[in-house]
Amino acid sequence: MNPIRWLVGRFPTLALARRNLSRATLRSALAVTAVVIGVVAIGAIGMGGEAFKQDQLEAYEGFGGTATVEPASYIEEGNLTNTELSDGDVDRIRQAAGSATVLSVHEPTDALVQTQSGTLLFRAQINGLANPGEFYETRNGTIPDNWRQTVVIGSRIADQNDLEPGDRLRVNVSDEFDRNFEIAAVLRPQGFSAPLGADRTVFVPTSQFESGGYEQVIVRVDTRTGSIDGASQAIEQEFNAREQVVRVEQVQEQREQFTEFFSTVNQFLIGVGAISLLVAAVTIANTMLMSAIERESEIGVLRAYGYPKRAVVSLLVAESTILGVVGAVVGAPIAVGIGMAVNQLLLGDPLAFTAVGIQYVGLGVAFGVVTALVAGLYPAWKAANKRPVEALD
Amino acid sequence: MAPAPGDDGVTADVTGGTVPTDEIIRGTDVVKEYETGGQTVRALKGVDFGIAPADFVAVVGPSGSGKSTLLNLLGLLDVATSGDVRLRGEDVSTFTDREQTRKRKETIGFVFQSFYLIPTLTALENVEMPRMLDRTPTQTRERATQLLERVGLGDRLDHYPDELSGGQKQRVAIARSLINDPDILLADEPTGNLDRDTGDRILELFDELRTDENVAVVTVTHDDYVAEAADRVVTLIDGRVRETEDRRANFEEGPDT
Numbered sequence: 001m002n003p004i005r006w007l008v009g010r011f012p013t014l015a016l017a018r019r020n021l022s023r024a025t026l027r028s029a030l031a032v033t034a035v036v037i038g039v040v041a042i043g044a045i046g047m048g049g050e051a052f053k054q055d056q057l058e059a060y061e062g063f064g065g066t067a068t069v070e071p072a073s074y075i076e077e078g079n080l081t082n083t084e085l086s087d088g089d090v091d092r093i094r095q096a097a098g099s100a101t102v103l104s105v106h107e108p109t110d111a112l113v114q115t116q117s118g119t120l121l122f123r124a125q126i127n128g129l130a131n132p133g134e135f136y137e138t139r140n141g142t143i144p145d146n147w148r149q150t151v152v153i154g155s156r157i158a159d160q161n162d163l164e165p166g167d168r169l170r171v172n173v174s175d176e177f178d179r180n181f182e183i184a185a186v187l188r189p190q191g192f193s194a195p196l197g198a199d200r201t202v203f204v205p206t207s208q209f210e211s212g213g214y215e216q217v218i219v220r221v222d223t224r225t226g227s228i229d230g231a232s233q234a235i236e237q238e239f240n241a242r243e244q245v246v247r248v249e250q251v252q253e254q255r256e257q258f259t260e261f262f263s264t265v266n267q268f269l270i271g272v273g274a275i276s277l278l279v280a281a282v283t284i285a286n287t288m289l290m291s292a293i294e295r296e297s298e299i300g301v302l303r304a305y306g307y308p309k310r311a312v313v314s315l316l317v318a319e320s321t322i323l324g325v326v327g328a329v330v331g332a333p334i335a336v337g338i339g340m341a342v343n344q345l346l347l348g349d350p351l352a353f354t355a356v357g358i359q360y361v362g363l364g365v366a367f368g369v370v371t372a373l374v375a376g377l378y379p380a381w382k383a384a385n386k387r388p389v390e391a392l393d
Numbered sequence: 394m395a396p397a398p399g400d401d402g403v404t405a406d407v408t409g410g411t412v413p414t415d416e417i418i419r420g421t422d423v424v425k426e427y428e429t430g431g432q433t434v435r436a437l438k439g440v441d442f443g444i445a446p447a448d449f450v451a452v453v454g455p456s457g458s459g460k461s462t463l464l465n466l467l468g469l470l471d472v473a474t475s476g477d478v479r480l481r482g483e484d485v486s487t488f489t490d491r492e493q494t495r496k497r498k499e500t501i502g503f504v505f506q507s508f509y510l511i512p513t514l515t516a517l518e519n520v521e522m523p524r525m526l527d528r529t530p531t532q533t534r535e536r537a538t539q540l541l542e543r544v545g546l547g548d549r550l551d552h553y554p555d556e557l558s559g560g561q562k563q564r565v566a567i568a569r570s571l572i573n574d575p576d577i578l579l580a581d582e583p584t585g586n587l588d589r590d591t592g593d594r595i596l597e598l599f600d601e602l603r604t605d606e607n608v609a610v611v612t613v614t615h616d617d618y619v620a621e622a623a624d625r626v627v628t629l630i631d632g633r634v635r636e637t638e639d640r641r642a643n644f645e646e647g648p649d650t
Binding site (some may be wrong): 010019023297298301303307 | 513569
């Protein structure tokens with residue numbers, strides 16, 4: 001006996017189911033397409049989300065051992081009080097943190113940036129910094145040793161506005177200055193979670209600011225020689241012994257918050273993907289109902305010839321499940337392909353799949369198959385319970 | 394015409410009270426009612442019947458007289474509203490759906506008027522269909538091939554139904570009805586839409602089955618030619634048996650009618 005014959009003999013229900021599906025090829029193909037869309041939606045959203053998360057977490061890796069110190073502002077008599085850290089505060093932080101690098105940051109709220117041609121860069125943020133080179137590496141250009149007269153910009157600003165070293169920007173910070181700067185360097189992309197949102201920031205030398213107040217101080221400890229926990233505690237002790245004067249937050253904590261937040265967003269997106277599988281379920285149920293109605297008399301014949309109800313249910317459920325399996329088999333590689341594209345885009349390596357990312361494909365496949373199976377149950381039950389006498393009339 | 398080997402064994406009538414042991418199915422005072430559109434229709438109004446091995450019974454009568462209903466009851470596709478139907482002495486009204494299905498598979502072969510061949514299956518696979526779930530593919534295939542050869546379609550095994558003529562489809566349907574080695578073959582208009590030659594061949598086949606395998610044939614027909622070939626002719630009119638022709642009648646009106 002040839003192997004196909006053997007298989008048919010072994011799994012007659014599957015063989016019959018497959019042939020029944022081939023009878024309405026287009027209809028079957030449409031139902032399969034619905035499953036493919038669902039599986040791809042879940043798989044690709046899940047994997048893409050994972051890649052995005054990895055990308056962001058990688059960005060955080062660079063900031064291990066980093067904490068931000070901000071004044072703990074409060075409202076007194078209708079005014080926001082304690083909004084800045086003074087030079088003296090920065091010195092105290094420097095002493096408390098020991099060997100750490102301490103970067104004081106001006107974050108003017110009332111500031112504008114314009115290109116040479118007069119375009120306003122709405123999204124740009126302006127930070128005053130003594131030396132961004134302590135924190136960031138450049139993509140093009142170099143930051144001069146004694147940095148006083150030029151600006152350094154984040155990669156996103158540069159890309160979105162076609163700016164490069166040598167171009168000029170007009171920066172206006174109210175009550176401080178309003179002048180043109182040459183761009184000295186563009187920084188490497190840092191990811192949106194980098195402290196200060198470096199990618200969309202225009203860094204101006206601190207020396208340009210007259211006031212001595214800083215909105216934020218960044219403390220970084222070389223993790224090989226010191227601990228950011230220790231530095232954070234020392235700063236807390238120095239300032240917050242009696243009341244909270246500063247807020248110290250480690251980037252690590254932010255990372256955890258981010259991970260948590262991101263999981264929620266990803267679950268929501270996957271939920272949206274799952275809706276497409278719900279639509280697929282409706283499509284399959286409809287396909288199977290139509291098919292069962294069309295073949296009513298044929299199913300009646302099966303019953304008349306001694307096929308038990310169970311066999312009829314198995315046959316029709318096998319048909320809908322085959323639709324789901326084919327949809328999953330077609331959808332999974334597409335989802336993986338999309339995942340590879342996203343990996344390449346965000347992580348620079350098409351094969352940078354995480355275990356969790358791959359699990360999403362598995363989830364999509366499992367959902368696709370189970371959805372199809374469940375969608376086939378009612379039509380199958382309905383067909384099997386039709387009395388053969390009625391079906392044959 | 395072939396001898397009717399069942400004749401000698403089937404001498405019972407209900408009024409006589411003797412139930413021959415070899416009878417396959419017997420009905421006594423069978424009534425069947427349907428609900429249609431809020432109305433109760435009495436399709437059979439108290440009919441007695443009995444089928445013994447190798448019988449050839451033709452059921453005739455105008456449409457709506459209850460022929461199909463009777464065939465459905467004989468085929469265990471339906472149960473009587475009242476009256477007693479026994480399959481080899483067992484009361485069929487006590488069967489669960491599963492038992493009924495199993496008995497149907499063991500006992501009955503159907504040849505439907507419009508054949509109901511499955512279009513995606515070849516002639517051979519259509520014949521195998523009733524046994525496809527039995528997981529005995531080799532025996533099933535052998536048997537199906539034999540049956541198709543027997544009905545003269547040995548050269549059409551791999552043809553699909555739409556590649557076969559009406560007569561050929563009819564013969565595939567007959568071969569299919571025999572795959573489970575039934576005791577009774579129920580044929581609805583077996584020669585309808587067939588030319589006389591093909592019809593003759595089908596009647597010859599029925600005779601062969603009766604002689605060789607003791608299969609009883611019950612057929613509903615409008616065709617006098619078929620009725621003439623039968624041992625017994627039962628005429629149903631308005632749910633009652635009106636007359637029986639020449640031979641011993643196992644179909645009679647019930648005692649209460």
